[in-house]
Amino acid sequence: MLRPIPDTSIFDLRLAQRGRRLNKLCAALCSPAERDAFKRDEEAFMSRFGLTDAEKDLIRKRDFQGLIDAGTNIYYLLKIGSATGNGLYKMGAQMRGETYEQFLATRNMRGAV
Amino acid sequence: MGKVVGGIGLSHVPSVGPVVDRNRTQEPAWKPLFDAYVPVREWLQRLKPHVAIVVYNDHAADFSFDKYPTFALGVAERYAIGDEGFGTRPLPEVPGDFGLSAHVAESLVYEHEFDLTICQEIAVEHGFLVPMNLCFPHAAHGWPVRAIPLQVNVIQHPLPTARRCYRLGQALRAAVASYPAEVRVVVMGTGGMSHQLQGKRFGFMNEKFDQWFLDRLEAEPALRSRSERSAERDEEAGPARDERDDEELPHRGVAHDTAEQADPARHAGDVVRRVLDALQRRRGIEQAGERQPRVDGDGARGRRIGRLVAGRLHLDRAAARGGRLGAGRLRAQLGDAGGEVGGELARILIALLRVLLQRARDTMPREKTSERWSGGWPEICSGDM
Known part of the structure; x- marks a missing residue:
């Protein structure tokens, strides 16, 4: 029913099921207190949400494409990005295999950040 | 009687929010975008709407996958500003229109058989707020219009079909028209054009496709089915084609409710x-x-x-x-x-x-x-x- 699109996954219920723990963790980051808790002790925070070791490792390594592949929805991923100082463009540059500066150089308006 | 006096399809680029909050709208990188909305705001001032119905999607700010509605309508006196994970923007809460919301809910469910999730609380976020910032700038004491959020799932498949969203727009127009009180309504449908947000093609956009799509939206609002589109077109558009189709189409349905039915x-x-x-x-x-x-x-x-x-x-x-x-x-x-x-x-x-x-x-x-x-x-x- 859903046709593949180059270089991306399509977030359907199977991916949502796979990413359930990760997305719940991300959803919690919409609260300032939870963001503080995450920044204070990432390991304890991840354990609270029952992440597998593999999932924890993806967060430890800030492996954004890995997190997407593990079922993190892009709009949830933004919350982890924000909590770790990685805005959308920084995460995107990593997914493209570029530096932030290299990515910005591909944009029409480099100051539009 | 209620009347839809205008319909607007527009983007909700999230970074517009902080740019407004930090007064950066006149910087060279941003000025062209904000200048483009000057005639829109002048037009809206002439229309003098009382209410904006904003058909948008939440980005995991106030809705979560624990329970994720396909269509969710705000039925509240006011709407709080949400925290999307980046803090709460310094904006006044948005006044709602409970009477119109309740009427629209009853009309959509009873008359048009849309099975809505009815929300007494919605914390609105950039999908809703950026269109408001661009079209109805707020003052310190509040906003120039009342607003009603209508949230559509475009982030977790299965999404409502584009045809269904078009019919939602038609139903919305009928619902407003049958409201017994005098109210002038603008409907905003908001979503992106082509953009890919993940993978090696992050940042991909295709203006040629976007222009083609906008032309079709204008010339053939009554839709072609998904199967009628070519696979190449989908590939050119990137995954955000879904946001584009499904978010903007309610607004088209409002504008074209007299268009002949496809079937x-x-x-x-x-x-x-x-x-x-x-x-x-x-x-x-x-x-x-x-x-x-x-x-x-x-x-x-x-x-x-x-x-x-x-x-x-x-x-x-x-x-x-x-x-x-x-x-x-x-x-x-x-x-x-x-x-x-x-x-x-x-x-x-x-x-x-x-x-x-x-x-x-x-x-x-x-x-x-x-x-x-x-x-x-x-x-x-x-x-x-």
Whole structure:
């Protein structure tokens, strides 16, 4: 029913099921207190949400494409990005295999950040 | 009466929010975007709307996958500013319009059979707030319009189809029009054009495709099905094609509710209801209900009229197969029939149409085009009336 699109996954219920723990963790980051808790002790925070070791490792390594592949929805991923100082463009540059500066150089308006 | 005075389809680039909050709108990188909305705001000032209905999608700020509604309508006096994970923007809370919200909810659920999630609280986020920032700038004390959020799932498949969203727009227009109080409404449909947010093609956009899509949206608002689109087009657009299609289309449906239906048979109930309404307005008949038993008792006459109506509808259906059937055309035909013979025929037609409408309601599959229904008119019209 859903046709593949180059270089991306399509977030359907199977991916949502796979990413359930990760997305719940991300959803919690919409609260300032939870963001503080995450920044204070990432390991304890991840354990609270029952992440597998593999999932924890993806967060430890800030492996954004890995997190997407593990079922993190892009709009949830933004919350982890924000909590770790990685805005959308920084995460995107990593997914493209570029530096932030290299990515910005591909944009029409480099100051539009 | 309520009136939709304008419809706007626009983007909701999230970084617009902080740019507004930090007064950066005149910086060279941002000025072109904000300048483009100056004529939009001037137009809106002339329209003097009271309420903005904002058809948008939440980005996991206030809705989560624990329970994720396909369509969610705000029914509240006011809406808080949400925290998307980056903090709460320094904006005044947004005033709602409870009366209009409640009416729209009842109309969409009862009349148009949209199974909404009804929300007494929604914390609104950039999908809602960026269009408000661009079109209805706030002052320290508040916003220049009341607003109603209508949230559509475009982030977790299965998404509502583009056709369904188009019909939501049509229903929204009808709902506003049937509101008994004077209210001027602008409907905003918001979503992105092509953009890919993950993978090696992060940042991909295709202006040529976007222009093609906008042209089609304008020229063929009544939609082609997903299967009719070419696979290459989808690939060119990137995954955000879904946001574009499904978020913007409600606004198109609002703008084009008189457009001819792509599939007349699916809208049989709506057509019959419109005919009924038109006849009642035209003839000013108020006691059709009292006449119902007498008309029902006159079997021979009823059958004769039934055949007349069935014949006309067959003709229309044939026309629809060749081209398109407009509800307005059918309404005019039946209205003319009533005019030729006089009020009594109109009364009988109304009685018959009540039966037809009930049967259409009872038997019509609302959501899929089935082979069974494609031959449905004779079934309805040649019964034992």
